[in-house]
Amino acid sequence: MNSLVNKIKQLNLGKVKVNEPLANHTTIKIGGPADLFVEPSSIDNLEKVMDLVIEEQIPWRAIGRGSNLLVSDQGIEGVVIKLGAGIDHLEIKDQEITVGGGHSIVSLSTIMSKKGFSGLEFASGIPGSVGGAVYMNAGAHGSDISKILKKARILFEDGTISWLNNEEMEFSYRTSVLQKKKPGIVLEAVLILKEGEKSKIVGEMQKNKDYRKDTQPYNFPCAGSIFRNPLPNYAGKLIEVAGLKGYSMGGAKISEMHGNFIINAGNATAQDVLNLIQHVKSTIFELYEIHMETEVEIIGRK
Known part of the structure; x- marks a missing residue:
């Protein structure tokens, strides 16, 4: 493990912490320590971290914003890779958006609503990351990620990277192929939204936020x-x-x-x-x- 820590630091691949309490990184504020906690500063650096982890044959686990997650009191063996700053890019091209797996899904829904794009209203109160939302097909208010995802770029556990389209993601209720068959990290996602009436979209977002505030x-x-x-x-x-x-x-x-x-x-x-x-x-x-x-x-x- 020390060898891995040194390599990540030498290559300046991101933030590195040893025995980091995961209570600091989950929304329920519970969780024992990760043997090694790494927050890569870019997708390229995440790929390099994964190459090193595979090379040293150390178990790993990826997390986003720590919602929908309960970490045991004994913590996690091996490396925890957090997708955050640096993996939260956003590119808008007409109705197609490309967004990093570390981007907040709430923040994304707010940005899109203010630009008059519809499709993410359901996510206005989901406190997770885009990557986590794709991983578990997050949803609410009668919609979910499967309704808007075109494709997702996945870093698989063997170090290979490929795009999976909507059908290949095998979405079903609160799950995807990444949970069922092919563990991997969602590096980025391409979503297809629709242009709509901004005031109506923002109003729907606010209604969903108010509902969550009043009931959760x-x-x-x-x-x-x-x-x-x-x-x-x-x-x-x-x-x-x-x-x-x-x-x-x-x-x-x-x-x-x-x-x-x-x-x-x-x-x-x-x-x-x-x-x-x-x-x-x-x-x-x-x-x-x-x-x-x-x-x-x-x-x-x-």
Whole structure:
């Protein structure tokens, strides 16, 4: 590991930290240390970091803005690569935009709405990165990334890079081929938007933001929706009817605003959250014989 640290520093590929607490990089403010934390300063430097990681045969994991993520208290073995500044470029050409995987999806939706482009209104309150949104086919308000993505440029775990078109991404509800078959990092995405009436688009964005503010606990550290909706049912409604809103274990608590959100109510551990997730699963199965599946991604040492 020391050899890798030295090489990354010598080549000036980006920020490097050893034993960096991932609680500093997740929206729920939970997570043990990464053996090595790297934030490459460009796509080229990210490719070079990956070449070194593969060469030294060290396990790796990519993250964006840390939403929809629960990192274990024991942290993550190997290298955590964060896509942030330097991988957040944006190029607009008519209705086609090319955007870096590290770009904030909320910020992107705001920029596009002000330019009179429609298609990203659903993302106005999603606190993640473009790369993360593509990776999990993020969505809300009846739409998702699959509706607007033309293609995505992926850096795969063997170091190869290629573009995958919409069909090749194999999108389905809150998932993609990157979760199911081909692990990789979304370097950039090409989205197709539509020109529309600016005031109408901005109004729709504001309505979506207000809805989230009124119904979801973003004034507390949280990871976003914890469970996938077991359609035609809705996770939040099932949890609410089961009387679990406000239920807590340790520092983790089911939000009183929305049943499908677990908040860090104060010094919560990943284990607290996992215990609460298991309690919800058991309760919902006992009451309704419905298996609840997590939407939040749970990673790290066991």
